Amino acid sequence: MADPLRRFLPYGLEELPEVLSSPREAPREALSQGLQTYLRRLGAPEESLAAAQRLAHPKSRAIVTGQQAGLLTGPAYTFYKAHTALRLAAQHHRLERPVVPVFWVASQDHDVAEISRVDLLDFEERVHHLTLNLPPARPAGRIPFAPYVESVCGLLGRFGGRPEVRARLCQTMLGPWSYSEVFARMLLEFLGPQGLVVFDPMAPELAPLFAPALERELADPLASSEAINRTAQAMKRAGLEPTLGRGKAATNLFLEGQDGLRRLLRFRSGRFDDGVKTYTLADLKAILAQDPARLTPAAGLRPVLQDTVLPTAGFVVGPSELRYVAELGEVYTLHGLTPPAVVGRMRATVVEPPIARILQKYGLDPWAFQDDPEGAFKDVLASQDERVEAIEEHLERIQAELERIQALLPDPSLARSKRRAQVRIAHELERLKRKILDSAIRQENTIGAQFARLQRHLAPGAPQERAYPFPMYLLKHGELALQKLTELPPTGRHLISL
DSSP states (O other): OOHHHHTTOOOOGGGHHHHHHSOOOOOHHHHHHHHHHHHHHTTOOHHHHHHHHHTTSTTOEEEEEEEOOOGGGSSTHHHHHHHHHHHHHHHHOBTTBOEEEEEEEOTTOOOGGGTSEEEEEOTTOOEEEEEOOOOTTOOGGGSBSGGGHHHHHHHHHHHOOOHHHHHHHHHHHOSSOBHHHHHHHHHHHHHGGGTOEEEOTTSTTTGGGGHHHHHHHHHSTTHHHHHHHHHHHHHHHTTOOOSOOOOTTEEEEEEEOTTSOEEEEEEETTEEEOSSOEEOHHHHHHHHHHOGGGEEEOTTTHHHHHHHHSOEEEEEEOTTHHHHHHTTHHHHHHTTOOOOEEEEOOEEEEEOHHHHHHHHHHTOOHHHHHHOHHHHHHHHHHHHHHHHHHHHHHHHHHHHHHHHHHHTOOOGGGHHHHHHHHHHHHHHHHHHHHHHHHHHHHHHHHHHHHHHHHHHHHOSSSOHHHHSOHHHHHHHHTHHHHHHHHTSOSSSEEEEEO
């Protein structure tokens, strides 16, 4: 990570062993019990339950990551985040200090536009698209999934692929599950056997664990917002562009109203309001006691709230999350916590056989192609044009050599033969030029078609890992896709060749 940013993120991958060896308070017994109850309700495999049980150990630590509850698990980097957490936890696990991989499901998030759609690219390179009509401004943990099962399973049926994977995916959707619970069940279906623990903060078994931290926020509701704004100013002075900023009177808390809509709480003149209704501190404490899942953190509090409950040592994030986590150092201090080691997730690109052949043919790097598909296309066309120009130059030299030969034959008796040879050779050279041009045009069309294929696979409007869900590759290639993923290191940039 860049040096200026490192000032605001004091612990990274290199410091993870040091952070792991430091003592860390957490409600481990209650956490472990709540997680086991929640995971059993979701039908988690034994490996996941055993990992949750290990959190009760007095020296246990967690490697935590998380993501919104996307449709069919959302973009493939959801699996890559989980993989990083799984591998890091395995590398640092000790009997005397268990390290557990935890995936935080952002069930409180109400930006339904980001979780309502999915694209799948099948073997015939047809794109299957689905957008669900989700109710707006409602947390994913409150949206029932049952109304969407037929549409999603219908999409999987049209896509095709391995029937056993389709059956497993559809099975996770059947039942009285919320949108976030279906997401969690899919992760548990494929990554639970590796020991991944899934954590839903809105689950009734887990939401009460956050009450003490939420009460601290309510006691001084603008302190964390002011801390974020101070850090944002410090980042600007360091030449960095902060991503978080809290407006006047804005807290770091949302309240889910009686109508089910999630609204930001503001604090003015000793009272709270959500733009619809006014609340006293006593009112919010009563709501917290009755249904703690209704009071939820904004982005500027979420990781800190997470770490008040989990004994977090490492926090696995994506590239865009680094800056917002960097703004939270003072908020951690307000809650009496030391920030975890912040680790960039693994990046990956799946390369299927036809795409591997095209990349090899043109000597293309898949990462460079994703960064600039149009530039890569122009570069290959330019090299093609250079080849055609070089051939034409050679033909012109042949024509010039022929003219020199003619000049060396002054005998008048050869005049007719010279003209006949000149016309014939000129005709053949012209015919060859036309064939070269036709070939170049065909080649250009072929390159265009092949680059269109590359773009559909690697950069369909965004880098592949942000465009397609990883279950798409499970549907196409079965367990091989998951096996290839599990063999990769926890961090860095890698290709998954299928």
